[in-house]
Structure formats: C-alpha cells, structure tokens
Amino acid sequence: MANKEVYSKITTHVLQEMKLKGEKIAMLTAYDFSMARLLDEAGIEVILVGDSASNVMAGHKTTVPITLNDMIYHASSVMRAVSRALVVVDLPFGTYQGDSLEALHSAIRIMKEAGANAVKMEGGIEIVDSVKRILSAGIPVIGHLGLTPQSIHKFGTYVVRATEENEAKKLVEDALVLEKAGCFGIVLEKIPAKLATEVTQKVKIPTIGIGAGNGVDGQVLVLHDMLGITQKFSPRFLRRYHNLSEEIKGSVQTYIEDVKSVSFPNDREQY
Numbered sequence: 209m210a211n212k213e214v215y216s217k218i219t220t221h222v223l224q225e226m227k228l229k230g231e232k233i234a235m236l237t238a239y240d241f242s243m244a245r246l247l248d249e250a251g252i253e254v255i256l257v258g259d260s261a262s263n264v265m266a267g268h269k270t271t272v273p274i275t276l277n278d279m280i281y282h283a284s285s286v287m288r289a290v291s292r293a294l295v296v297v298d299l300p301f302g303t304y305q306g307d308s309l310e311a312l313h314s315a316i317r318i319m320k321e322a323g324a325n326a327v328k329m330e331g332g333i334e335i336v337d338s339v340k341r342i343l344s345a346g347i348p349v350i351g352h353l354g355l356t357p358q359s360i361h362k363f364g365t366y367v368v369r370a371t372e373e374n375e376a377k378k379l380v381e382d383a384l385v386l387e388k389a390g391c392f393g394i395v396l397e398k399i400p401a402k403l404a405t406e407v408t409q410k411v412k413i414p415t416i417g418i419g420a421g422n423g424v425d426g427q428v429l430v431l432h433d434m435l436g437i438t439q440k441f442s443p444r445f446l447r448r449y450h451n452l453s454e455e456i457k458g459s460v461q462t463y464i465e466d467v468k469s470v471s472f473p474n475d476r477e478q479y
C-alpha cells in the first residue's frame with residue numbers, strides 16, 4: 209500500500225508508479241489554505257483546485273463564470289499550505305479552448321503566479337493543440353473526459369455521459385489522443401463503470417474517476433460534497449463522510465444562545 213513514508217513528495221511520476229503497482233490514488237478538491245493544510249496532513253495524494261470553486265466557494269450555478277484570476281487566487285492559497293500532495297489546478301472556461309497560445313499563457317500564469325504543479329483541462333481531440341503547446345513548455349497536464357461541466361450549456365443536463373455507443377467510442381479515442389499528446393493522467397467524470405474500466409485498461413497513464421466506478425486508478429470528490437457542507441447535491445456516486453452542515457449550524461446556534469444568555473464569555477474567557 210502507498211503511504212506517507214514511501215512517497216515523501218507526490219509527483220506525476222509517483223502517480224505513474226502507483227498505477228503500475230496497482231495502488232489507488234486518492235484525490236480531493238480544495239480551494240483555501242486551511243482545508244488544503246488538513247488534506248495534506250491527512251495524506252491525500254492529489255489536491256485539485258477545481259473550477260467547482262465557482263459553485264462551492266462563489267455560489268454560481270455552473271463552473272462557467274469563474275475567472276483565471278479567481279483560480280490563481282484559490283491556487284495560491286492552497287500552495288501556501290501544501291508540502292506533500294501534488295496540486296493540480298483547473299484551467300477555467302474560456303482560457304484555453306480557442307487558441308493554443310492563449311492556452312499556454314493561461315497555464316503559465318497558473319504555474320508562475322500560483323506556483324501550481326500541473327493543470328487540468330476539459331475535452332479531447334478539440335483541445336489537443338492547446339494541450340500539446342502547454343506540455344511543450346514543460347507544464348504537466350491532466351485531461352478530463354465524460355461529463356465536462358464547462359460544457360453544461362451544450363449538454364443541457366448533468367446526466368451520465370457516454371451511455372450511447374458513438375459517444376463511448378469517441379471518449380475512448382479522446383483518451384488515447386490525450387495519452388499520446390503526453391498527459392500524465394485523465395479524470396473520467398460520470399460515465400458507465402464498464403467504459404471507465406475499459407479506458408483504464410487501454411491507457412498506460414492513471415485514470416481518476418468521479419462517478420466512474422472502481423475500475424479506475426483513483427477517485428476524486430468535491431471536498432464540500434463529501435464532508436456534507438453542500439446539502440442539496442446528492443448524485444448516486446457521492447459518498448458523504450460527514451454531515452458538517454448540521455454540525456456547523458448546531459455550533460453557530462449554540463454560540464448565538466451563549467451570546468444572548470451572556471454565558472459567553474465566562475470568567476476564564478476574559479482578561
């Protein structure tokens with residue numbers, strides 16, 4: 209089993225080694241210093257500064273509005289906390305799809321201004337020129353296929369992707385294209401478990417699933433979902449490890465009562 213002693217610092221090469229050894233990779237999102245520090249101390253291998261920050265931090269309905277400056281702010285906060293985990297940062301919508309030079313500039317800003325370790329990009333063959341240009345500058349890239357939330361306005365819904373043969377075939381081809389381009393891994397979101405297993409067996413780079421079954425090389429969840437901070441989002445793939453929303457509300461209500469009843473602060477809590 210992988211553990212903190214064996215891997216003192218997680219790199220893309222370590223992830224590759226883990227796939228070869230059949231050791232599962234654990235990845236979670238984080239967007240701020242305090243949470244990132246807890247995740248790193250707990251031994252998480254990969255921290256994703258996801259553009260899901262658009263939803264869980266900024267309250268937007270989709271990941272579309274978040275900006276490159278927003279992502280750099282979140283990523284810089286995470287980088288100040290982390291000493292062991294590999295930190296991957298999402299390139300946000302509109303910063304890499306149209307033009308490979310613009311994509312390169314966006315990725316360089318994330319690497320230079322935030323000090324990130326790698327970037328993540330959504331899409332297959334359509335974005336491969338941008339992927340290659342970023343890789344040619346020495347910046348590690350992880351792909352993202354299946355349900356790619358930046359395309360929500362095209363999909364129209366967050367249902368499982370690639371259930372039809374044509375879309376499944378394209379997904380496998382896209383995975384091979386991303387591997388050939390030089391990506392160090394691929395995130396597979398909300399696709400049938402059988403298809404995710406097939407992709408995982410076909411590519412030599414690690415696959416990280418979210419709603420993609422357990423035949424992949426690792427798993428990722430949005431931190432606020434798995435801790436139960438978000439309340440209404442309950443897809444089948446989400447396992448909640450905590451009910452923090454109730455705990456936080458309970459603590460805040462107790463604090464309000466203590467303030468109103470003047471039981472806080474007590475004699476030992478003042479100077």
Ligand code: KIV
Binds near residue numbers: 258259298430
């Ligand atoms: O932004 C994000 O949190 C993600 C994960 C859902 C994979 O892309």
